[in-house]
Amino acid sequence: MQGHLTGAETAATAAFDPCLRYELAPDVALRAEPFGALAYNYANRRLTFLRSVTLRELVRALGGFDTAGDAVRSSVPAAEQPSYLRALANLANSGMIRAC
Amino acid sequence: MPAETGRLVDQLALGLDSPICLTWELTYGCNLSCLHCLSSSGRRDPDELTTAQARTLIDEMADMSVFYVNVGGGEPTIRHDFYDLVGYAVDSKVGVKFSTNGYTMSAERARQVAAMDYVDVQISLDGVDPATNDALRGRGSYAAARRAMDNLASAGFADFKISVVVTAANVEQLDGFARLAAGYGATLRLTRLRPSGRGAQVWNRLHLDQSQQVRLYHWLVDNPGVLTGDSFFHLSALGEPLAGLNMCGAGRVVCLIDPVGDVYACPFVLHEDFKAGNVKDDGGLAVVWRDSPLLKALREPQSAGACSSCGSFDSCQGGCMAAKFFTGLPLDGPDPECVKGHGVSLLGDVEPGSIPSPGEGHSVPVVLRSPRRARVAV
Numbered sequence: 001m002q003g004h005l006t007g008a009e010t011a012a013t014a015a016f017d018p019c020l021r022y023e024l025a026p027d028v029a030l031r032a033e034p035f036g037a038l039a040y041n042y043a044n045r046r047l048t049f050l051r052s053v054t055l056r057e058l059v060r061a062l063g064g065f066d067t068a069g070d071a072v073r074s075s076v077p078a079a080e081q082p083s084y085l086r087a088l089a090n091l092a093n094s095g096m097i098r099a100c
Numbered sequence: 101m102p103a104e105t106g107r108l109v110d111q112l113a114l115g116l117d118s119p120i121c122l123t124w125e126l127t128y129g130c131n132l133s134c135l136h137c138l139s140s141s142g143r144r145d146p147d148e149l150t151t152a153q154a155r156t157l158i159d160e161m162a163d164m165s166v167f168y169v170n171v172g173g174g175e176p177t178i179r180h181d182f183y184d185l186v187g188y189a190v191d192s193k194v195g196v197k198f199s200t201n202g203y204t205m206s207a208e209r210a211r212q213v214a215a216m217d218y219v220d221v222q223i224s225l226d227g228v229d230p231a232t233n234d235a236l237r238g239r240g241s242y243a244a245a246r247r248a249m250d251n252l253a254s255a256g257f258a259d260f261k262i263s264v265v266v267t268a269a270n271v272e273q274l275d276g277f278a279r280l281a282a283g284y285g286a287t288l289r290l291t292r293l294r295p296s297g298r299g300a301q302v303w304n305r306l307h308l309d310q311s312q313q314v315r316l317y318h319w320l321v322d323n324p325g326v327l328t329g330d331s332f333f334h335l336s337a338l339g340e341p342l343a344g345l346n347m348c349g350a351g352r353v354v355c356l357i358d359p360v361g362d363v364y365a366c367p368f369v370l371h372e373d374f375k376a377g378n379v380k381d382d383g384g385l386a387v388v389w390r391d392s393p394l395l396k397a398l399r400e401p402q403s404a405g406a407c408s409s410c411g412s413f414d415s416c417q418g419g420c421m422a423a424k425f426f427t428g429l430p431l432d433g434p435d436p437e438c439v440k441g442h443g444v445s446l447l448g449d450v451e452p453g454s455i456p457s458p459g460e461g462h463s464v465p466v467v468l469r470s471p472r473r474a475r476v477a478v
Contacts (some may be wrong), residue, residue: 015112029193036114040167040168045220
């Protein structure tokens with residue numbers, strides 16, 4: 001199975017912490033598309049494909065949860081949670097979401 | 101709930117709610133008359149969008165969540181309202197990437213551009229020396245482009261793009277282009293020569309032969325930081341796919357708006373057959389993009405035609421629609437530059453009279469060149 005993202009596939013690092021609250025970065029716009037969403041970072045001009053509707057809704061809802069882990073647990077079946085946490089880590093690494 | 105629903109390229113082939121890559125040619129006016137101009141630019145069109153119409157279009161782009169627009173021409177900076185429109189777009193959260201030949205990029209303009217957010221600049225250059233470049237783009241155009249680069253770099257805008265159309269005349273200079281870009285801290289961008297616009301007249305002489313295509317492919321593999329705008333996906337049949345979506349984006353992720361507001365399926369098919377509508381029509385750009393019968397047809401599964409028996413079709417997707425169209429090849433068959441040689445064998449069978457004409461567009465009245473200079477030029 002491929003990842004949930006295309007365009008910003010970077011290895012996850014310790015930078016992403018599921019115990020923190022995250023939100024869409026201020027320079028980032030999210031556009032819904034049938035396959036999920038496009039995220040564009042105006043600051044670094046990076047375009048990323050969010051390749052599932054679930055991931056799109058998860059990213060939109062992030063700021064409403066105390067932690068990113070809570071957000072994932074509330075909207076993703078247990079078996080798929082690790083892959084969504086990796087997707088969020090990649091989004092954090094590429095500056096699409098940030099801890100807040 | 102399944103998180104994946106197939107390959108991204110298959111999903112994109114069905115089309116997007118808004119284009120990812122939207123090109124807007126602001127004017128057909130140009131101080132140069134490059135031999136390979138895709139839009140046959142030269143004279144301004146009296147029906148060019150007015151400033152007010154252009155602003156309305158930018159509002160529409162913002163409503164459609166178009167993240168950025170690629171602005172070109174013609175030479176877009178000759179419009180008196182150019183920087184006003186750029187500012188308006190940026191303020192509307194529509195980033196601007198504009199292409200210029202550099203003539204108007206004075207030191208003062210460069211400082212102004214450097215101070216703007218969400219603006220990227222591409223300087224067109226088709227040779228690492230004046231002889232190579234000016235033969236294609238006109239005398240003095242190399243010096244003007246370098247002056248623009250110097251001015252941008254001096255203004256602190258180092259990461260501009262140097263945009264090169266790869267031809268038989270400059271394909272040996274790729275390392276030189278890369279060194280030039282690196283010297284400025286800029287990024288090199290290479291695109292494909294297409295038989296569109298005035299390019300139709302020089303394509304036979306200037307397009308890459310098979311050995312040059314193979315070398316270009318390996319050079320691109322070895323230089324992944326070089327941008328290509330997904331130009332060379334037909335080369336992916338040579339091995340590992342090149343970076344990018346590797347598909348024809350026409351009408352699916354790409355469209356072009358010309359200076360009078362006509363919308364075409366892609367920047368390389370300025371022809372009646374690929375005109376989808378006009379931004380001044382009811383509903384504007386959004387309705388053209390979503391509902392145009394032409395664009396909807398391009399989002400239907402396309403027949404592989406003569407390519408269906410080729411094992412490389414998944415890699416190259418049959419190549420570039422515009423390259424096929426303007427060389428008279430069927431759209432559901434191989435690209436004229438098919439790396440397996442399937443296109444070149446078909447080209448010989450094309451009746452010259454059956455090749456669609458790009459027309460003379462807005463080319464300036466013909467400038468006669470002496471036969472000697474013409475030979476030097478190409």
